[in-house]
Amino acid sequence: MTTFYVTTPIYYVNGLPHIGHSYTTIAADVLSRHKRQRGQDVLFLTGTDEHGQKVLKAAQEEGKTPQEFVDGIIPRFKDVWKRLDISYDDFIRTTESRHVETVRYFLQLLYDKGELVLGDYEGLYCVPCEVFWTEKQAEGGLCPDCRRPVERIKESNYFFKLSRHQAWLLEYIKAHPDFIRPESRRNEVLSFLEENTLSDLCVSRPKSRLSWGIPLPFSPDHVTYVWFDALINYISALGFPGNRKKFDAFWPSALHLIGKDILRQHAVIWPIMLHAAGLFPPQGIFAHGWWQVGREKMSKSRGNTVNPLDVLDEFGIDVYRYFLLRDVPFGLDGVFSRDALIKRFNGDLANDLGNLVYRTLTMSEKYADGRIPVFDRDGHRSSSGSSIVEKMDGLGAAVDTALEKIDFIAALEAIWSLIGAANKYVEETKPWNLKKAGQTEALEDFLAVMFQVLRHVALEIAPFMPQTAAKISSQIEADRVAKGEPLFPRIVEEKNS
Numbered sequence: 001m002t003t004f005y006v007t008t009p010i011y012y013v014n015g016l017p018h019i020g021h022s023y024t025t026i027a028a029d030v031l032s033r034h035k036r037q038r039g040q041d042v043l044f045l046t047g048t049d050e051h052g053q054k055v056l057k058a059a060q061e062e063g064k065t066p067q068e069f070v071d072g073i074i075p076r077f078k079d080v081w082k083r084l085d086i087s088y089d090d091f092i093r094t095t096e097s098r099h100v101e102t103v104r105y106f107l108q109l110l111y112d113k114g115e116l117v118l119g120d121y122e123g124l125y126c127v128p129c130e131v132f133w134t135e136k137q138a139e140g141g142l143c144p145d146c147r148r149p150v151e152r153i154k155e156s157n158y159f160f161k162l163s164r165h166q167a168w169l170l171e172y173i174k175a176h177p178d179f180i181r182p183e184s185r186r187n188e189v190l191s192f193l194e195e196n197t198l199s200d201l202c203v204s205r206p207k208s209r210l211s212w213g214i215p216l217p218f219s220p221d222h223v224t225y226v227w228f229d230a231l232i233n234y235i236s237a238l239g240f241p242g243n244r245k246k247f248d249a250f251w252p253s254a255l256h257l258i259g260k261d262i263l264r265q266h267a268v269i270w271p272i273m274l275h276a277a278g279l280f281p282p283q284g285i286f287a288h289g290w291w292q293v294g295r296e297k298m299s300k301s302r303g304n305t306v307n308p309l310d311v312l313d314e315f316g317i318d319v320y321r322y323f324l325l326r327d328v329p330f331g332l333d334g335v336f337s338r339d340a341l342i343k344r345f346n347g348d349l350a351n352d353l354g355n356l357v358y359r360t361l362t363m364s365e366k367y368a369d370g371r372i373p374v375f376d377r378d379g380h381r382s383s384s385g386s387s388i389v390e391k392m393d394g395l396g397a398a399v400d401t402a403l404e405k406i407d408f409i410a411a412l413e414a415i416w417s418l419i420g421a422a423n424k425y426v427e428e429t430k431p432w433n434l435k436k437a438g439q440t441e442a443l444e445d446f447l448a449v450m451f452q453v454l455r456h457v458a459l460e461i462a463p464f465m466p467q468t469a470a471k472i473s474s475q476i477e478a479d480r481v482a483k484g485e486p487l488f489p490r491i492v493e494e495k496n497s
């Protein structure tokens, strides 16, 4: 059986997930559900990044120890994923011992190989971002990311000499065109590596400055830099190094879905860490764009986040999932707006999908006493009927190809092209005329084709809209239809004049 290992970033727990976080997680969920449906052995991993300054600060603000704080927030985090119908197989927390042990093993391994060396570090540090900047970068003494003042810090730390492996990485990326996707991001990483010599990465923090982290096994006065700790989650969840069987089964198929903000960590630091440890890189990394509010990235620090649960309460889970993956190409930035969501709802969902389902059930009631005629592949039918059957037969492969490329829009367009064709088929066939003319056989075949379309549509939309797919299936699973309310009643917004 082929395996598929898909991961999301592990999220910081200094707040609950917003739309941006839910985006990566829903994308991973859709791929997982699709591959499971196709019979693959799927491992879908998500989790939380619980060490570091940000979490420590958030805990202090609430008067809690960091452990109390993270333990308190995790159930609420998991609850958001549950409400979004996320079918993860494993949830890793960086405070779990299975993770801490792997991190310590990994560090010791690199240390023994001479990859981590002690040195002096002096630099300008942004406390909230946990990033060191050069004088040039921190122009005017401000962090170029968050625009808050940086502090001058001097301390002794362990460094990882990334540049030793730079030539290897460059060659690796060139030899593996699908390693970093989309192509624009691959080119960005390639030119970065071609034009710069990687500087040494500081992989520790003195315990005196940051107590909330994993102590280095060879220097207990230091804790691990939070990114070093975090990236290792992708293999600690596989039970590395103890569970070699699981690791060997899943690691070769690993796909990391990330936002473009953390491309460098995943496409440069992480492959080099693995290579230095004698392991090979993940199969692929796909960096998507940002959800914005107006022209700004949606983020906690900007205070412009939208809570996914509010959108759910108003429109339902499936509408939310559909909108995120249908409205903006995975890889580009997009603007989250209520108007755009309502437009998709009324168009794609109410007019196209909802209408197709409802009218098919209604036609069955009107023309066949609510029966669901059995589909006959070789039935005699009009050329438009035959072309619908042909389209239906090609749908599965079209969706497979699109999702192989992580092109959600192409997958949904393939499904909607069948929905559109089937709606047109109704207009062309004019079943009411067939009924009048007593053409029973043609009418039965027409209905059978329509129900077969619904089965295919339900199957293919299931990864995107699990609840809707289940509803459609339950309406047509017996030999008689079970018609309920329309799936997506049109939303009419009152305009304020």
Ligand code: MSP
Binding pocket: 008, 009, 010, 011, 012, 013, 019, 020, 021, 023, 024, 049, 230, 231, 232, 233, 257, 258, 259, 260, 261, 262, 289, 290, 291, 292, 297, 298, 299
């Ligand atoms: N903890 C690190 C990741 C470590 S992975 C080994 C981190 N966490 S985070 O909580 O800040 O989440 C970052 C991820 O959330 C982004 O890479 C992206 O997947 C998602 N998003 C956060 N804001 C986003 C948008 N506004 N739009 C789209 N996705 C964004 O970084």
